[in-house]
Amino acid sequence: MTYQNAEIAKIAEVLKSRIVEGASLLRSPELKSLFDAIKTIDPSERSAYGQEINKLKVELQDLIDASEDSQLATQSPIDVTAPFDINTPKSKRPQLLSVEQGSIHPLMTELELVLGIFNRMGFTAVESRQIDDDYHMFESLNFPEDHPARDDYDTFMTVEKDKNGKQFIAPAHTSNMQNRVLRDNKANLENGEPIAVLLPGRVYRNEDLDARHEHTFHQFEGVYVDKGIHAGNLLATFKTFLSEYYQQDVEIKSQPFYFPFTEPSFELALSCPFCQKQGCSICSHTGWIELLGMGMVHPNVLKEAGIDPLVYTGFAWGCGLERLVMLKYGIEDIRHFESAKIEFLRQF
Numbered sequence: 337m338t339y340q341n342a343e344i345a346k347i348a349e350v351l352k353s354r355i356v357e358g359a360s361l362l363r364s365p366e367l368k369s370l371f372d373a374i375k376t377i378d379p380s381e382r383s384a385y386g387q388e389i390n391k392l393k394v395e396l397q398d399l400i401d402a403s404e405d406s407q408l409a410t411q412s413p414i415d416v417t418a419p420f421d422i423n424t425p426k427s428k429r430p431q432l433l434s435v436e437q438g439s440i441h442p443l444m445t446e447l448e449l450v451l452g453i454f455n456r457m458g459f460t461a462v463e464s465r466q467i468d469d470d471y472h473m474f475e476s477l478n479f480p481e482d483h484p485a486r487d488d489y490d491t492f493m494t495v496e497k498d499k500n501g502k503q504f505i506a507p508a509h510t511s512n513m514q515n516r517v518l519r520d521n522k523a524n525l526e527n528g529e530p531i532a533v534l535l536p537g538r539v540y541r542n543e544d545l546d547a548r549h550e551h552t553f554h555q556f557e558g559v560y561v562d563k564g565i566h567a568g569n570l571l572a573t574f575k576t577f578l579s580e581y582y583q584q585d586v587e588i589k590s591q592p593f594y595f596p597f598t599e600p601s602f603e604l605a606l607s608c609p610f611c612q613k614q615g616c617s618i619c620s621h622t623g624w625i626e627l628l629g630m631g632m633v634h635p636n637v638l639k640e641a642g643i644d645p646l647v648y649t650g651f652a653w654g655c656g657l658e659r660l661v662m663l664k665y666g667i668e669d670i671r672h673f674e675s676a677k678i679e680f681l682r683q684f
């Protein structure tokens with residue numbers, strides 16, 4: 337390419353000798369000076385001059401692309417970690433926005449810790465689901481039809497029924513997975529191994545919202561079945577987990593409760609990790625914090641999954657993840673988690 341204007345021709349030579357510098361050449365002071373000079377050019381020549389500098393820009397861009405392509409030809413063709421095909425010339429690659437990059441949500445960071453602790457105790461994990469049916473939410477869990485205990489769950493369900501007359505349910509607890517994992521892992525028992533599964537999931541309840549109640553939250557369910565399992569195993573397992581999670585010795589206290597799917601059922605309280613049972617505002621000056629529901633899997637639940645309750649027994653629990661994390665960090669309002677408030681998220 338030749339240039340009529342002597343200054344353009346001179347700068348073109350200089351810039352073409354520096355093509356390896358890549359796209360930054362297009363922002364070079366030399367090129368800028370040509371553009372800046374437009375105002376000083378005689379109006380009758382201005383248009384021709386303008387066309388020539390634009391031509392120079394295009395020529396430089398083509399040379400830069402060609403040079404990058406030839407450099408890339410010598411590189412490995414696949415980088416599975418790259419966010420685009422690495423054969424794309426640099427100038428055509430997606431530009432990273434110059435905004436802050438995101439980070440992992442604190443609940444997911446904490447869930448990874450929980451999974452890690454239970455994994456080391458021999459539990460595998462199966463994620464729960466976002467939509468389910470009456471059978472898995474209630475019936476397989478020994479909730480008789482029309483039993484008032486169903487009302488405790490403030491369940492969101494579809495108004496419309498499908499062609500089989502079935503309504504769909506946004507799971508209100510992770511216990512909806514119990515029947516599935518008991519069935520799917522029955523073979524373990526026949527092979528002399530326990531069923532040991534952790535079931536993390538997002539759950540939904542049509543609740544009145546306040547600092548302790550949110551319509552969307554997370555639970556992790558634990559299910560453990562084998563020969564000769566008793567409530568002592570359950571309490572020891574959960575105490576070990578809590579001590580690991582809070583990195584301090586904790587005391588636990590169980591009190592009788594009712595769930596249709598466990599017999600006996602307990603509510604577990606934990607010694608307040610903030611005041612070592614001295615009493616503080618977080619534990620309402622009682623020294624104890626009620627944390628979760630648990631119990632020995634009801635024989636009907638085992639039977640429904642095809643497991644003989646006369647041979648095998650097991651325990652289960654359902655723990656709210658938010659509650660656990662709020663206690664760890666002294667978070668005062670559960671609604672922060674789903675609020676997308678950047679000031680909150682930045683603290684983790």
Ligand code: DAH
Pocket residue numbers: 508509510511557558595597598628629630631632651652653654655
């Ligand atoms: N599903 C119960 C709830 O959300 C919690 C629960 C209690 C789960 C006892 C269990 C259990 O597995 O054994 O309120």
